[in-house]
Amino acid sequence: MSDSxxxxxxxxxxxxxxxxxxxxxxSSRDFKxxxxxxxxxxxxxxxxxxxxxxxxxxxxxxxxxxxxxLAKLQKQAExxxxxxxxxxxxxxxxxx
Numbered sequence: 217m218s219d220s221x222x223x224x225x226x227x228x229x230x231x232x233x234x235x236x237x238x239x240x241x242x243s244s245r246d247f248k249x250x251x252x253x254x255x256x257x258x259x260x261x262x263x264x265x266x267x268x269x270x271x272x273x274x275x276x277x278x279x280x281x282x283x284x285x286l287a288k289l290q291k292q293a294e295x296x297x298x299x300x301x302x303x304x305x306x307x308x309x310x311x312x
Contacts, residue, residue: 223271226261227278233257234285244296251293 237250271279 222264223275224278226264227275227282229257230254230282231278231285234282234289237289247293247296251289 233250233254237247237254242250
């Protein structure tokens with residue numbers, strides 16, 4: 217299998233994993249498990265990207281889209297993580 221087809225397969229799987237993480241009304245436990253799976257998958261395949269050399273234009277475009285989705289996912293996770301803290305602050309302020 218060529219590096220290009222390996223990268224294409226990896227990008228396809230990452231896109232599927234990102235789709236699964238963007239399901240509405242997902243529990244925080246499922247969201248974390250999905251994030252952990254995605255991180256492990258990317259970690260396991262990091263060498264493919266390092267050894268691949270130049271990417272095709274199509275792969276570059278897909279890679280940029282994946283990176284953008286990952287950045288949005290990170291912001292979403294940070295927002296969800298801040299909710300309990302913000303709620304605790306609100307409750308504390310109301311009880312004073």
